[in-house]
Amino acid sequence: MGNASEIFKFTRLSIIWLCLIFIPVWLVAYAVGIFIPYFLIKDQQNIFFDVFQALVPIIAVLVFIPINAMFMVLFERRGLALFTVRSGPNRVGVDGLLQTAADAVKLLFKEDITPRGADIAMFTLAPITFFAPSVFAAIPLLAAVTNDHPLFHIVNLPTGIFYVLAASSVPVVGIVMGGWASNNKYSLVGGLRSAAQAISYEIPLVLSLVSMCMMAKSLDVVQIANQQAGGILDWNIFGGGALRGIDKFIALNLVGNTIDAKTILDAAYPSGILSYIAAGVLIVCSVIMFLLYLTGACAEINRIPFDLPEAESELVSGYNTEYSGIKFAIFFLAEFTNLFIVSSIAVVMFMGGGGNPIPAWLLDPWWPSFASSVGPMFDLVTAKGLMLVDEHTFFPALWVIAKTYAFVFFAVLIRGTLPRFRIDQLMDFGWKRLIPLSLIVFLVMAFARVLVNVHLVMPAGGAP
Amino acid sequence: MENLANLAEINAASIETWMFYVLAALAIPFAYGVILDKAIIRSGFLLIGVFGAISGLFLILQAQFIAMAQIMIYAVGITLVVVIALMLTNPRMDLDLKPAAGNSKLTGFVVSFVLFAVIYLAIRSDAWPIKGELPAASNVAVIGQAITGQYSLPFEFASVLLLAALMGAIMLAKNEPVEPEILEYSEASGAASDAEAEALTTAR
Secondary structure (H helix, E strand, O other): OOOHHHHHHHHHHHHHHHHHHHHHHHHHHHHHHHHHHHHHHOOOOOHHHHHHHHHHHHHHHHHHHHHHHHHHHHHHHHHHHHHOOOOOOOOOOHHHOOHHHHHHHHHHHOOOOOOOOOOHHHHHHHHHHHHHHHHHHHHHHHHHHOOOOHHHHHHOOOOHHHHHHHHHOOHHHHHHHHHHHOOOHHHHHHHHHHHHHHHHHHHHHHHHHHHHHHHHOOOOHHHHHHHOOOOHHHOOOOOOOOOHHHHHHHHHHHHOOOOOHHHHHHHHOOOHHHHHHHHHHHHHHHHHHHHHHHHHHHHHOOOOOOOHHHOHHHHOOHHHOOOOHHHHHHHHHHHHHHHHHHHHHHHHHOOOOOOOOOOHHHHHHHOOOHHHHHHHHHHHHHOOOOOOOOHHHHHHHHHHHHHHHHHHHHHHHHHHHOOOOOHHHHHHHHHHHHHHHHHHHHHHHHHHHHHOOOOOOOOOOOOO | OOOHHHHHHHHHHHHHHHHHHHHHHHHHHHHHHHHHOOOHHHHHHHHHHHHHHHHHHHHHOOOHHHHHHHHHHHHHHHHHHHHHHHHHHOOOOOOOOOOOOOOHHHHHHHHHHHHHHHHHHHHHHOOOOOOOOOOOOOHHHHHHHHHHOOOHHHHHHHHHHHHHHHHHHHHHHOOOOOOOHHHHHHHHOOOOOHHHHHHHHHHO
């Protein structure tokens, strides 16, 4: 542990920046959604009362994205420095805390150059096309990650995950557009590569998410996140809820409940030994699907080992070679926002959303006073009716933040570890390996699902 | 100031009408641009705008699923493939296209008029009753049940057709093997001697 002090600094930096991100975002959301309507307007018949409340999700996202991108750039640079035993940026501010804020200011003041021979309209439109969908895509996820907070309930679409996929498939148009409009061969090749890559890797990506929707019988992200509540055994990554029966069985046995536990197992696994085999198959399949999702997502957002569109050793900087100043900043912003969105989709679809990983039956005997000790703390804040903190949102949001940045950290680790693919290897890997594998696994899951009662809902009166 | 809910009840129809005009005002110039733009790649990108506006129309009609599919498949997938095909086949962008024959303007006029008349009559000849019932809450469930139930046979036919098209495309694009792979290897990595190449061939 020679670099323990570096790890400590990295952790400290992350915690400070996370506070810098989420406290302002929540304060803005609170000001627009609760403070202005309830304390300044007061009149619920007033049209602005509803308008302000409806504006909350989009304002929260717009505040969140720039600050988050600044943090993630710093996170990535310091993380890479950690993996390659360097110091990383550590001069600006206290221990490099303000490095990316300074970078952002610098980028805003740089000259905005349009190369000669470029198609000006499309050159300008490309960064916008790249960035705008990532703002839209994040919006339905807001409802899922805040445990359907009333302010964000409005964005909970019935076609949630499909909307997210549709919106996040648009940015590649921006890349191709930017590549073509730059009037530069490197940019054009970058744009073409990006399009080929996005189209091929979108198929395993979508199939892995569709398989989870199939297990959940829903496209609604809030519903999918809520189905996974109750500990790590209920998460979609472990069989899409196939272990729910075993989870309940253990819980009942520990409590020593009078209900015959066999009825629970029979309800969850109706056809005996076949069902248990199917549950095992489902677990294997969903882990494969999760890995497929990670691979596809990595390729979709052009990160190492799939960053061929901007391979700096071959293509200078790929599609954004000719961009400078604010346009380049927008490309950069969108890239990191996409990384965050992809991570939060992984959390919502596979990693239990805002659920606590530790099952309640494990936690309760050890820490019985948890609810009673935390409850009054919230009462202190909420007693005056300020609605500032809500424990039904606060803890899920904390878990989501922790899990999502764990995925971001994983992406940085991958970047620090793996070399880049070659373009023909990339296409071969996508079309000859990943797509057949995802189709086969999807088919197996569709059949195995029939034998297991996934996401078992307890029969009436059966729940302890 | 009125209650927003009240306002919505009164003006829902007119807001939808206004949204329709806004989207139409977007879609029609884009569609003209697709035809009129000299740079064919730019008209490919304008086509994406047309599809985007049309998916907005689907959203007004409460057809969320079709709107999303429109964006995902048409606006991004298909158009992008078309644009890439255009880029790779290198169309001559500077070429000033002139009508080939003298009466092509007249032909174009007649064809487009007949097309317009057919579509117009097809739309006007049928009654479009406005039903009072609400659209289904879950679009996807209704579409899924229809596809796998009532319309499963046409659906299967469509997928067989697509499969045939895919196989045809693969057959057309398939390269005939010109020379053994091993020669490329020894050429590419200049260091590899002939002895090494021979050893590799015998190993195979």
